[in-house]
Amino acid sequence: MKAFEPLKQRCGAWIWSLTPNCADMSRLASQSLEKALPLALRLKMRLHFLVCVWCCRYRKQLKFLRQAAPDLEQHAGVLPGRGLSLEARRRIVQRLQNPRGQ
Amino acid sequence: MDADKDSTAGQALPPEGAPAAPALSDPERWVELHGDYLFRYAIMRLRDATKAEDAVQETFLAALKGGRSFAGRSAEKSWLVGVLKNKISDYFRKASRETSFTDMEFYSDEESDRFVADGLFKDSWIHELGPHEWSSPGASLDSEVFWQTFRDCSNKLPKNVGTVFTLREVDGIQSREICAMLNISESNLWVMLHRARMALRRCMDTNWFEKKDRPE
Numbered sequence: 001m002k003a004f005e006p007l008k009q010r011c012g013a014w015i016w017s018l019t020p021n022c023a024d025m026s027r028l029a030s031q032s033l034e035k036a037l038p039l040a041l042r043l044k045m046r047l048h049f050l051v052c053v054w055c056c057r058y059r060k061q062l063k064f065l066r067q068a069a070p071d072l073e074q075h076a077g078v079l080p081g082r083g084l085s086l087e088a089r090r091r092i093v094q095r096l097q098n099p100r101g102q
Numbered sequence: 103m104d105a106d107k108d109s110t111a112g113q114a115l116p117p118e119g120a121p122a123a124p125a126l127s128d129p130e131r132w133v134e135l136h137g138d139y140l141f142r143y144a145i146m147r148l149r150d151a152t153k154a155e156d157a158v159q160e161t162f163l164a165a166l167k168g169g170r171s172f173a174g175r176s177a178e179k180s181w182l183v184g185v186l187k188n189k190i191s192d193y194f195r196k197a198s199r200e201t202s203f204t205d206m207e208f209y210s211d212e213e214s215d216r217f218v219a220d221g222l223f224k225d226s227w228i229h230e231l232g233p234h235e236w237s238s239p240g241a242s243l244d245s246e247v248f249w250q251t252f253r254d255c256s257n258k259l260p261k262n263v264g265t266v267f268t269l270r271e272v273d274g275i276q277s278r279e280i281c282a283m284l285n286i287s288e289s290n291l292w293v294m295l296h297r298a299r300m301a302l303r304r305c306m307d308t309n310w311f312e313k314k315d316r317p318e
Contacts, residue, residue: 013222021225022232023217030296034277054232061303064239068252069271075249076142083138088155092137096129096162 012051019048022055029059033066132162136182143183146253147190147268149261157193161186187273191283198285233303236311248310255305259298266291267298 020028020041025048031037037045049056084092140161144154164185216231218224227233242248259267266284269275270291275283281291310316 022227023225026300027296030299031292034292054227057233057235061233061236062299065299065302066271068243070274072249072252072272076146076253077139079250079253084141084155084158089133089137092159092162093130093133095159096166099163099166
C-alpha cells in the first residue's frame with residue numbers, strides 16, 4: 001500500500017489545485033446557505049468535499065446549527081438567566097399605570 | 103410626583119406562578135408574567151440592556167392601547183412577542199438611518215489560526231485543529247445544558263454579528279429583509295453571517311461537543 005502513497009499525494013495535490021482552499025470553502029459553505037451558487041463552483045466544492053473530511057464536517061455542522069437555531073428562541077426565553085431588573089420592572093409598571101404620564 | 107412613585111414602589115406585585123386571568127390580564131401582571139421572557143427576547147436581538155428594557159416598556163404600552171382579550175396566557179404571550187418584534191424592527195430601521203450598522207464591526211477572521219499559513223497546502227485546515235466529528239448531535243437537542251450552551255455562545259458573538267445571526271437563523275427572516283432593515287449590503291450580511299457561524303461552531307465545539315464532562 002505504501003507504494004501508492006506518492007500517487008495518492010499527487011492526486012490530492014492535483015484536486016487541491018483545482019478547488020477552492022479550505023478557508024474559501026468555509027466562506028462558501030456559509031454563502032451556500034443564503035443563495036444558490038453557480039454550477040461550476042458547486043462542482044468544484046463537490047470535488048473538494050471528496051478529498052477533505054474537515055470541510056465536510058464543517059458544512060455538516062453549520063447545517064446542524066442552522067436546523068437547531070429556530071428552537072433557540074423558545075429555550076432561551078425560559079432558561080435561567082438574566083431577566084428584567086427590579087428597577088426596570090418597577091419603572092414599567094409605574095409607566096403602565098400612568099400611560100399618558102411624562 | 104414623589105408620592106406617586108412611593109405608592110407604586112410599595113405596591114406588592116402578584117405572587118409568581120399565580121394562574122393568569124383568562125381575559126386580558128392587568129398590566130402589572132403582564133410585567134410579572136411576560137416581562138422576563140420579553141426582555142430576553144429583546145436583548146438577544148438588540149444586545150443592549152437599556153434598549154431591551156425600553157423595547158419591553160414600549161411593547162406593553164402599545165399592548166395597553168390596543169387592549170384585546172385572550173383565550174389564555176400563551177396566546178397573550180405570542181401576541182406580545184409579535185408586538186415586540188415590530189418594535190425591534192422599527193428600532194433597527196430608525197437606527198440604521200442614523201449610524202451605519204457595519205462600520206464599527208471588526209472583521210478579523212477568528213479561524214485564521216486554524217489554517218495552514220503557507221506552502222503548497224496554504225489555507226487548508228491544520229489537521230489537528232480542523233473540525234472534529236460531533237458525536238450524536240441529534241441527542242444533544244434534548245439536553246437543557248446544550249441549549250444553555252447554545253444561548254451563551256450566541257450571546258458571546260460580537261454585537262452586530264450576533265444580531266444578524268439571531269435575525270437570520272433564529273427568527274428565519276429572509277436575507278433581503280434583513281438588509282433592508284439594517285441598511286446593509288447583501289455581501290456585508292454574508293460576511294457577518296460567515297463570521298457568526300464560524301465563531302458559533304467553534305464555541306459549541308469547545309463548550310459542548312468536545313467537552314469531556316459533558317452532561318447527557
